[in-house]
Amino acid sequence: MPSPRIPATALPARSTLLTRALGLSAIVTLGLTTWWGLWVSPPDVVQGQFVRMLYVHPAVATMCYAGFALCALGSLGWLWPRLRSPRWDRLAVAGAEVGAVFCLATLVTGSIWGRATWGVWWTWDARLTLTAILFALSLGYLALRRAIDNPHSRSMVSSMVAMLMVLTVVVDHYATQWWVTLHQNTTLFKPSPTIHGWQLVTMGMSFVAFGLLTAWLMVHRYRLEALEERYDNEGLNAALTARRSEVTAAGAGWGLPAATGPRPVTSSTSGDDAVGRPGAREVATR
Amino acid sequence: MSGTPGQVPTAAPPEGAVAPGGPGSGRAEQIAFVHGPHRRRPLARRRQKLVAGVIVLAALSLLVFKGLTDAMDYYLTANQAVAQRATLGNKDFRIQGTVMDDVRQAGTALDFMIASHGVKVDVVSTGSPSALFKPGIPVVLAGHWQGDIFSSYQIMVQHGSNYVEAPAHHATAAGRPGSANPAGARRGS
Incomplete structure (x- = not known):
């Protein structure tokens, strides 16, 4: 029988002019950051060549915070009864994944910079410890989303974790002011930045570049989530149609009475039967 | 299994029967083709993920304990x-x-x-x-x-x-062990 496969044209395009422009801008600004950071910007009087990590680590850490802030925004939007919509949940999961990626990058680049300047890969000061906690929380958030099948419960529980994550972000940001730490205080985000010339310009460019990269990743991750939801729903409908047709054919082949007409799906079948999957069941009973 | 109220009807073949089209052409392949990769996981996989979640939470607890006892009075x-x-x-x-x-x-x-x-x-x-x-x-x-x-x-x-650009002649010396401290450009934090 002909396959009830979802036509490719029914799915959104992979990218738009806007996202392509966003991606291109990210590439160009990342290239500029690399060029200025490695060849144009001079060394620092104390850190020497190690200062070039300044053009990666702070921007990456800020994007980590931005990702978790967007995750919290999406979670708040979903928790707010009047605003509740799958769009907020998509924003939350996109922010959490992008934040987790940048959080790992923060830990790795910070560790490399720490080994070069402090002399250690890791130490348990407040800033580093809280960043590690934030990364563990983000992994927990993503694990929870994979573990809970009911979309409502999944969004509800993960929204709570998102609130915990953004609280950790705030404490992490102020850790160097509230406690004594080996980690230095902020350089750029204060009334009089303590950096000038090419170092300031390059650092600013790194924020622009990683900001554009974050925006590009967010857009595509959001779109992927929407596509997955659509794929689940449309794939299920196609599978239901296919199975009913198949049962009819099989019944005729074996001389059994054929099942007729659609029936609501209220309990699962065993194994990998797509129709019996909890997520699929919820869609079918809508 | 077929005929259970509220369930999608499945046609269980009589013993020894072969599905039309022969082995290998049946429903499983078709369903897999229709659905492709799917986000939902069978129960065993979900349990594995829950175990992973518990491990992450345990690691988190260790981090919090270690962090709170050690980090607040760092030096x-x-x-x-x-x-x-x-x-x-x-x-x-x-x-x-x-x-x-x-x-x-x-x-x-x-x-x-x-x-x-x-x-x-x-x-x-x-x-x-x-x-x-x-x-x-x-x-x-x-x-x-x-x-x-x-x-x-x-x-x-x-x-x-604080960051201060090194003068051109200073570029290669900065960062080397034992190199001269550049005139108090650095403050303690």
């Missing part, structure tokens, strides 16, 4: 450490101060002094410092009191959040 400045010497005893802690001018190599150890708020402390350290270690730079040392001397096993160089 004592040299003057605080001298004031609390009696209570600190031989306990390991971290001390912070600025490295004084005279740094000597004594076998495998470094012999130098640190100062904070006008209080100086003699240090003997077996730790290997980073390339930025030099007189005039703030350091955090891990170790313990041994009489009046701080016996250290780890040297961490502390740098502030």
Whole structure:
């Protein structure tokens, strides 16, 4: 029988002019950051060549915070009864994944910079410890989303974790002011930045570049989530149609009475039967 | 299985029956083709993920415990450490101060002094410092009191959040161990 496969044209395009422009801008600004950071910007009087990590680590850490802030925004939007919509949940999961990626990058680049300047890969000061906690929380958030099948419960529980994550972000940001730490205080985000010339310009460019990269990743991750939801729903409908047709054919082949007409799906079948999957069941009973 | 109320009807073939089209052309392949990769996981996979979640939570608890007990009082400045010497005893802690001018190599150890708020402390350290270690730079040392001397096993160089571009002729010297401290450009943080 002909396959009830979802036509490719029914799915959104992979990218738009806007996202392509966003991606291109990210590439160009990342290239500029690399060029200025490695060849144009001079060394620092104390850190020497190690200062070039300044053009990666702070921007990456800020994007980590931005990702978790967007995750919290999406979670708040979903928790707010009047605003509740799958769009907020998509924003939350996109922010959490992008934040987790940048959080790992923060830990790795910070560790490399720490080994070069402090002399250690890791130490348990407040800033580093809280960043590690934030990364563990983000992994927990993503694990929870994979573990809970009911979309409502999944969004509800993960929204709570998102609130915990953004609280950790705030404490992490102020850790160097509230406690004594080996980690230095902020350089750029204060009334009089303590950096000038090419170092300031390059650092600013790194924020622009990683900001554009974050925006590009967010857009595509959001779109992927929407596509997955659509794929689940449309794939299920196609599978239901296919199975009913198949049962009819099989019944005729074996001389059994054929099942007729659609029936609501209220309990699962065993194994990998797509129709019996909890997520699929919820869609079918809508 | 077929005919259960509320369930999608499945046609169980009689014993020995072969599905139309022969083996290998049946429903499983078709369904797999229709659905492709799917986000939902069977129960066993979900249990694995729950176990993974528990492991992450356990790791998180360890991090919180370790972090809260260790990170909040990360170091004592040299003057605080001298004031609390009696209570600190031989306990390991971290001390912070600025490295004084005279740094000597004594076998495998470094012999130098640190100062904070006008209080100086003699240090003997077996730790290997980073390339930025030099007189005039703030350091955090891990170790313990041994009489009046701080016996250290780890040297961490502390740098502030001020950045100053090196002049062209300074470019290659900056960052090398033992290079001259550039005229107080660095402050302690």
